[in-house]
Amino acid sequence: MILKYKLLFLIIYLIHSFSGFSQKIEFGLGGGVSHFKGDISPNFNPLQLGVGANGLFRYNMSRAVSLRGQILFTSYNAKDEKTTNDFYNYRNAAAAGNILEVAAIGEYNFLDKATMVKKQDWTPYLFAGVGYSWANNKSFINGPVTKIKTPVIPYGVGVKFRFKGPLSICAEFGTRYTISDDFDLNYGLYYGKTNTPGSTVLDSKYQYGDLTRTDHYYFTNVTLTYTIFNLICPE
Numbered sequence: 320m321i322l323k324y325k326l327l328f329l330i331i332y333l334i335h336s337f338s339g340f341s342q343k344i345e346f347g348l349g350g351g352v353s354h355f356k357g358d359i360s361p362n363f364n365p366l367q368l369g370v371g372a373n374g375l376f377r378y379n380m381s382r383a384v385s386l387r388g389q390i391l392f393t394s395y396n397a398k399d400e401k402t403t404n405d406f407y408n409y410r411n412a413a414a415a416g417n418i419l420e421v422a423a424i425g426e427y428n429f430l431d432k433a434t435m436v437k438k439q440d441w442t443p444y445l446f447a448g449v450g451y452s453w454a455n456n457k458s459f460i461n462g463p464v465t466k467i468k469t470p471v472i473p474y475g476v477g478v479k480f481r482f483k484g485p486l487s488i489c490a491e492f493g494t495r496y497t498i499s500d501d502f503d504l505n506y507g508l509y510y511g512k513t514n515t516p517g518s519t520v521l522d523s524k525y526q527y528g529d530l531t532r533t534d535h536y537y538f539t540n541v542t543l544t545y546t547i548f549n550l551i552c553p554e
């Protein structure tokens with residue numbers, strides 16, 4: 320009999336503990352656009368955007384601090400022919416590929432955004448973390464697909480808004496700093512156009528890229544999240 324009461328007490332305790340813990344858990348899915356910055360695409364160009372999707376698991380440690388695990392999949396592309404720079408047009412370099420990223424990220428919420436009690440329905444926030452990316456790309460340089468693996472440092476800004484019960488929406492802009500210079504297959508070569516459209520030839524006057532700078536990519540997205548709430552029964 321004593322053992323039964325102990326088991327019952329343990330079950331009630333675990334349910335109560337999970338009930339409080341669950342209020343802090345969020346799941347989310349979203350999508351957005353990416354932009355690549357490297358030797359081929361050193362400046363922002365709205366004609367060179369990729370599309371992607373993301374999923375997250377967020378744990379709200381407090382009303383100010385949140386931790387999240389995230390997975391991101393996005394495409395990217397970079398083409399000299401889509402710029403107005405004469406040097407880039409002559410060089411005529413291009414690269415495109417896909418990126419898979421996993422990351423652990425910390426968030427700092429500026430306003431007192433509550434999860435259960437309606438105190439503040441929105442807050443801007445900063446985020447930063449560490450992650451790892453797997454990418455494949457293809458360039459006019461060597462033709463076959465090249466695989467890339469690199470650590471990344473994601474950081475950026477966002478805003479959260481809870482619009483209905485457990486549902487919230489987040490919009491954010493993030494930069495991914497990498498230690499790789501291979502997303503556009505930069506090997507320090509020199510390239511220029513030939514008389515044949517779409518083809519290239521070595522040209523000592525037109526350097527392909529800068530080996531001293533690594534590549535970056537950016538992701539702007541909107542994510543819908545759901546917070547797990549326990550039911551509160553009135554007395």
